[in-house]
Amino acid sequence: MVDAAIAEADRAGPAALSMxxxxxxxxxxxASLYTYVPGKAELLELMVERVVGGRPLPDADGGWRAGLRDLAASDLAAYRAHPWLLQVATSRTVFGPNVIARYDAALGLLDGVGLAAIDVAGCVAAVESYTRGAASAVVEAELAPVQTGSSDDEWWERRAPLLGERMNGRFPRLAALEEAGAFAVSDTVLPYTLQRALDRFHFGLDLVLDSIGGRIAAARG
Structure with missing residues (x-):
């Protein structure tokens, strides 16, 4: 039942999922379905719990930074595989055993680094919140060709004349940064917009981890 619900949400999103x-x-x-689950809210919780249970727990063996990076990468992969997760509210946490075990393991990545308890929880929350926000841009870029009916190249080709007209020497900072490679991507195998979103995900994650590293250094200071 839960796997079928996940497949339906993957196909059409949680809004289209009904009992x-x-x-x-x-x-x-x-009526028979209601004997297994009270309603859609509870079904969504079971779906989240199943998805979380299918991912490896964060591993602290490589140190806190590598562990938090792997946590973010794993979460991003889950959002890309199941975009409907971005529409599930996080203000009221799902208290399934898989969700709790994953959160406990994430907190364990910062064991012994010298942070206060509230900072440990805050750092994990910062990584998770950053990942969720950045993942929305990645997922949007990934779904855009299907949702719009045009490829990335087609979209840019149609807008190139307009962009050239709008720029036309009016925005020197933007032009200088573009000339210096500010909007280049690390690889050209994937569509540009998707690769740019992935590059910015990794760049922003480094900023978050650098900030956590600074806080750890200050705590040990």
Whole structure:
């Protein structure tokens, strides 16, 4: 049941997921489905719990920085595989055993670094919040060709004349930065917009980790 719900949400998003649609996908009556789960809210919690349970726990063996980087990379991969996760509210946490175990392991990445307890929780939250925000740009770039019906190259080609007209020597800082490579991407295999979002994800993550490193150094100071 939960796997079928995840597949439906992956296909059409959580807004399109209903108890009736899920019952039809499973070939059972809607009333029968309610004997397994009280409603859609509880179903979404089970879906989150299943997705989280399918990922490895954060590992502290390589040190706190590598561990937090792996945590962010794993979360980004989950958002890309299941974009509907970005639409599930996080202000009220899912208290499933997999979710709790993953959070506990994430906190453990900062064991013994000298931070106050509230700072440990805050640093993990900062990485998770940053990842969720940056992942939205990655997912948007990844879904854009399907949602708009045009490729990245087609989109840029149509707008290149307009961009040239708008620039036309009016924005020297922007032009100078562009000339210096500020908007270059690390690889050209993926569509430009997607690669740019991924590059900016890694760049921003380094900034967050550098900040955490500074706080650790100050605590040890």
């Amino acid at each position: 009736r649609a899920l019952a039809q996908a499973l070939g059972i009556g809607t």
